[in-house]
Amino acid sequence: MLIGVPKECKNNEYRVGLMPQQVAILSKKHTVCVQKDAGIGSGFTNEDYSKAGAKILDQMSEIYATADLIVKVKEPLPEEYPLIRPEQIVFTYFHFASSLALTKAMQQRGACCMAYETIEDDNGQLPLLTPMSAVAGRLAGQQAAKYLEMPQGGPGILIGGVDGVAPAKVLVLGGGIVGTQAADVLVGMGADVYIFDINSNRLAELSIYFNGKITTVESTAANLQKHLPHADAVIGAVLVKGAKAPKLITRAMLQHLKPKSVLVDVAVDQGGCFETTKPTTHQSPTYEVDGILHYAVANMPGAVPQTSTKALTNATFDYVVQLAETPLAKLPPLFLKGINIYKGEITNREVASAFDLAYTPLENLLI
Helix, strand or coil: CEEEECCCCCCCCCCCCCCHHHHHHHCCCCEEEEECCCCHHHCCCHHHHHHCCCEEECCHHHHHHHCCEEECCCCCCCCCHHHCCCCCEEEECCCHHHCHHHHHHHHHHCCEEEEHHHCCCCCCCCCCCHHHHHHHHHHHHHHHHHHCCHHHCCCCCCCCCECCECCCEEEEECCCHHHHHHHHHHHHCCCEEEEEECCHHHHHHHHHHCCCCCEEEECCHHHHHHHHHHCCEEEECCCCCCCCCCCCECCHHHHHCCCCCEEEEHHHHHCCCECCCCCECCCCCEEEECCEEEECECCHHHHCHHHHHHHHHHHHHHHHHHHHHCCHHHCCHHHHCCEEEECCEECCHHHHHHHCCCCCCHHHCCC
């Protein structure tokens, strides 16, 4: 199989779909083409890839024109849409539920859209989303601290406080991987952390994990309303597999927050869990709504590519090997859950539901 690795074109996205050592393994059986400078931001030179056996191509269009399997990191952008070919396999994060335009474009291209974020393991977990959720969660804690500073548009609060001055109060909405990692960083910085979740068993686990250093709260509208007026920052860390994130904070609720409070929405890739969320970039990461500072960068882990690329590709590589060597119809069922769109049909129920579009079971198409 001919495998292609394009250079990411999303704003300040420095990750890459495969590392040179992985290309070296694939090159023993397959042809691997890597776009020029695709790995520079992650610390890998064109020479590194060439020595690993890759063919270096100058243009993104050349990668898409030749490859049977595209391995990348972020969803295709409009400039990539016309390059994608029917029957081509595109293996990446898609987060379709947040973009009708992307969904329709991929339907029109007729490709096999294999999304990292909906592949499951035997325990029902999301093994290819987990590493980037961990990175994004830790970054969310850092960003909350950063944007509480006045030069960054915040109110001028030191997240951990000092002797005689209370630390910032931070609400973390969601006790999954993102929320746990965010809380871990925040606790380390001395913040007063409250984790909200609908699962009482998970809250009990978190209390034990953090050894009483956080406060757990049942996630209800009433409890959120109770705590919002006292919060300095709120981190949105809610995930519904493949679907749009629920809107936990409405615009009307912003009036209950302190002026210049900070909202960090890690769920932005799935549409965001704040009603006022709109995707931002590392170049222009924040905006204000009703006096509340919002941070909603849609590719947070792209800011730390030397960490993120290693963590991501360590998780994805075995799946890349399977895709390269196994017909789609013979892939394990939990792997096949990654196929969100195939031959122009939406094969993920949550994506179809997000836009009230037709859903087609994958087994009807894999013949």
